[in-house]
Amino acid sequence: MATLKELSSIPEMLAPGHRLCAGCGAPIVVRQVLRGAKAPVVVGNATGCLEVSTTIYPYTSWRTPWLHTAFENAAASLSGVEAAYKSLKRQGKIKEDIKFVAFGGDGGTYDIGFQSLSGAMERGHNMVYVCYDNGAYMNTGIQRSSATPRGADTTTTPVGKMMPGKRGQRKDLTKIMAAHDIPYVAQVSPAHWNDLYQKAEKAFAVDGPAFINALAPCPRGWRYDPKDTIELCRLAVDTCFWPLYEIVDGRVRITYKPREKKPVTEFLKVQGRFRHLFQPGNEGLLEEIQKDVDRKWEELLALEAMHEAVAQKA
């Protein structure tokens, strides 16, 4: 456990003055993750809000070496940087220990960057990939992605007479990354800063690829007061919409279990993108969303117990 005082003494690698919106979850995630690196770090960045708002030429907010190439290939581009490091280190041309981390939004990670992420993880590059998941293409103006939750009103799943927002569930990317059998996978929320920091530390420490899925609310897309970002991050965890857990060498461990599991409506009702769900006629959809959350949470608890039992046997 780190104290806030300790964390605040670690130099900031993302300088203030960038143009991300007030209340944006992404820079909070970035600053907290980079604190866990413990070594010089090279950052890769997919195209998206974080990239466009931090590097408007001739300015940059990055005090680390930083690479952006395109939208769908943050993992592939960074895997090339990491390969260069391995090669040059082996040849004695580089002495320092350097870490590597890529940041991508959910569009650049769940959707268009999915293949290159999967490839990089399978190849075993020594790098951390962090998805800042705000549940839609926020940079282009709130279009649905495969991370968009069921029922959300987006500009490509607009609420209309025939459609109540996005149909179908979101892709469970954290589990898909776990299925790559990489040494470390975790899900984090900025409200639980110490949990996030510790997971970042672990992710950087493992030898091989690590994946972190970070909830990153977007005041514009989710339609809430920017001051409530951290509160929303907390509600997502307390309703078990966004459970905090890690998968270390294939073993699930839930890192935070709410004492009292709140109804998912507590998380939904404070966001404009779900407002229509509370109109008469959508009660059924709300029930289904609650059922989805319950099922996934029970499944996670069962997975944890099963992995525990397997570990006991071994």
Added chain:
Amino acid sequence: MASEQRKVAMTGNEAVANALRQIDPDVVAAYPITPQTDIVQYFSQFVSDGQVKTEFVTVESEHSAMSATVGASAAGARAMTATSSQGLALMWEMLHIASSYRLPIVMPVVNRALSGPINIHCDHSDTMGSLTTGWIQIYSESAQEAYDNVIQAVRIAEHPDVLLPVMVCQDGFITSHGIENLEILADEDVKQFVGEYKPSNYLLNIKEPVTFGPLALQDYYTEFKVQQAEAMANAKKVILEVAEEYAKLSGRKYGLFEGYRLDDAERVIVVLSSTAGTTKAVVDELRSKGQKVGLLKPRVIRPFPAEELVDALSGAKAVAVMDRAETFSTQGGQIFTELRAAFYYAKERPLMRNYIFGLGGRDTTTREIHKVFSDLENDLERGHVEKLVTHLDVRE
């Protein structure tokens, strides 16, 4: 003093793979595609046998091949990849990014027709489709030329006045899979010729953090592009300087183009790569009958050596430009269009016509080349070009 060269029998792909082995790049990221696959396979064996110090990244697509190569090059490594056809098309987005980041990546390309219909054999539709990506393009007639061009490309790309990526093209199957006799330099000579790569700004220099790939809008984007254009203009001189130095090492001379029995030629065929070899045979045959025919084989088409080609063709009366790719402009192939434009301000302009040939690997033999020379003869008698664009050797 250069060591003795080794005479070998190799395919174009094996020759290029050996050039890569001798260059010994820090990183190679590649994905298999016919007919480039051999290069990757040969190189994999060099890696497995410890013959190179390269970190080899076996990516999951060509888009990632170019992305990883860009990442490695930006990191400060000498980085290479190789591809063909669909693979090059999939890289298209990243080709622009590689050149705009001024990364001296060298990429052997084994020319293959683009789908559809799907086809694995040679034409130039792949690299002709990437002429506007800001890459230098060098074409090779033979395995020997492919080998020599790859080694020279490293020096061209990394020259401080250039810093642009280079494609080195050879014809799929015809050159890539045909076994030829060639000479390869001693490993030590190649090592010395390419030298150690010393990047100026790179990601792994953690003492001086650099932001690669920022957002540049109306106020700066233009300047990035102008600098690329200037670098491309500078490349012409550098290509010739590197060729001169390489000639001293290897005894093999290269320029921006090769003229074959061109000096007093009245009828000239302009064609890239392996078809130039077929054309030389026909030129020799017709010359033996006293006909004034010649060949101009462009080696470099990015940058396009407009003045040099116009100058070389200044004595010609009729020129047939043969393009191995359609542009669908209805105005002819890419080389034709550019060469014809280059003549706009020339005092003397030859009759010029265009042939689109050899698509999807259709054989172009001496018979077709004879027909082209004969068409030019008829044009000269007629005093004008019978047809601007002809698809050569088409089923009736």
